[in-house]
Amino acid sequence: MRLESDEDFDALAAAFADLATRAGAIAMDVLAAPTIDARAKKESSPVCEADERIEAFLTPRLAELLPGLPIVAEEAAAAGADFARAETFLLVDPLDGTREFLARSGEFTINIGLVVAGAPRAGAVFAPALRQLWFAGARAFAAHAQPGRPAPEREAWSLLRVRALPAEGPTALVSRSHLDAETKAFLATHRVAKTRDVGSSIKFCRLAEGAADLYPRFGPTMEWDTAAGDAVLRAAGGGVVDPSGRPLAYGKAEASYRNGPFIAFGDPAAARLC
Numbered sequence: 001m002r003l004e005s006d007e008d009f010d011a012l013a014a015a016f017a018d019l020a021t022r023a024g025a026i027a028m029d030v031l032a033a034p035t036i037d038a039r040a041k042k043e044s045s046p047v048c049e050a051d052e053r054i055e056a057f058l059t060p061r062l063a064e065l066l067p068g069l070p071i072v073a074e075e076a077a078a079a080g081a082d083f084a085r086a087e088t089f090l091l092v093d094p095l096d097g098t099r100e101f102l103a104r105s106g107e108f109t110i111n112i113g114l115v116v117a118g119a120p121r122a123g124a125v126f127a128p129a130l131r132q133l134w135f136a137g138a139r140a141f142a143a144h145a146q147p148g149r150p151a152p153e154r155e156a157w158s159l160l161r162v163r164a165l166p167a168e169g170p171t172a173l174v175s176r177s178h179l180d181a182e183t184k185a186f187l188a189t190h191r192v193a194k195t196r197d198v199g200s201s202i203k204f205c206r207l208a209e210g211a212a213d214l215y216p217r218f219g220p221t222m223e224w225d226t227a228a229g230d231a232v233l234r235a236a237g238g239g240v241v242d243p244s245g246r247p248l249a250y251g252k253a254e255a256s257y258r259n260g261p262f263i264a265f266g267d268p269a270a271a272r273l274c
C-alpha cells in the first residue's frame with residue numbers, strides 16, 4: 001500500500017476501520033458469555049480471552065495489508081516480544097479499557113494506529129458495544145458500525161471537527177478506572193467547567209467530535225493505548241502534548257513504549273489554559 005498522499009492515508013485509515021469493525025465480533029462474542037475469565041498482567045492491568053483473540057485476528061491481517069512493517073501490539077509486548085525498530089510501524093491495542101470490558105460498561109475499544117517519524121498519521125478506534133467507529137488519515141471521520149460486519153461505505157461517514165472552547169470553560173474527560181492524584185490536582189487548579197468519566201481511548205474520540213475540550217492524563221498509558229485516538233484527534237484539529245507543550249512522541253522503544261503525562265485538547269485555545 002502506497003503512503004504518500006492524503007488520500008493514501010485516508011484509505012489506510014478506512015482499511016484499519018474495516019479490520020477493527022470485523023474484530024469487534026470477537027469482543028461481543030466473549031461479552032455474551034455469562035462469565036469472562038481474566039487474569040492480572042504485570043502492573044495490575046487485566047487481560048482476558050478477548051484481548052488475545054482480537055490481537056490474533058488483527059496481526060496477520062495487518063501484516064498482509066502492510067507487508068514488512070513492524071507491529072507493536074499489547075499482548076505480544078506482554079509476552080516479551082522484541083520489536084524491530086523502524087521509522088514507520090503499527091501500534092495495536094486489541095482491547096483498550098479491559099477493566100471497562102470486564103465491568104461490561106461498553107466503554108472499551110479496538111485500536112490500530114500507524115506511526116511515521118514519531119507521529120501518529122492514521123488510526124481507527126472501534127467501540128463494539130457502542131457500535132461507534134472513529135478513524136482518520138489526513139481527515140477524521142466517524143460512522144455507526146456493526147461488530148463483525150465490514151465498515152460502512154463513505155456515504156455513511158461524517159467528518160469530525162473539534163469544537164471551539166466554550167465561554168463557560170472546558171469540559172474535561174478523565175479515566176473511569178484510573179483517576180490519579182495528579183489528574184485530580186490538575187482539575188482542581190484549572191478552570192474546568194465540567195468533568196466526565198469515560199473509559200478507554202473513547203476520550204480522544206469525544207474530543208475529536210466536539211463533545212468535550214480537554215483530557216489530562218498523568219497516570220500511566222502505553223503508546224498502543226493512545227496512537228489511534230491521537231491520530232483521530234490531530235486530524236480533527238486537536239492535539240496531544242506533553243507538559244512542555246511538545247506533541248506526544250511515539251516509538252519510545254527504550255521506555256518499552258510507555259507514555260509520560262499528556263494533555264489532549266480539542267481547540268488549541270483549551271491547551272493554552274494548561
Ligand SMILES: Nc1ncnc2c1ncn2[C@@H]1O[C@H](COP(=O)(O)O)[C@@H](OP(=O)(O)O)[C@H]1O
Pocket residue numbers: 043044045046074093095096097098099174175176177178198199200201219220221222225
Ligand atoms: N497502573 C497502570 N499500569 C499500566 N497501565 C495502566 C495503568 N493504569 C491504566 N493503564 C492504562 O490505561 C488503559 C485504560 O485506559 P483508561 O483508564 O483511560 O480507561 C489501560 O489499557 P488496557 O485496558 O488496554 O490495558 C492501560 O494501558
Ligand SMILES: [Mg+2]
Pocket residue numbers: 074093095096097224225
Ligand atoms: Mg490499552
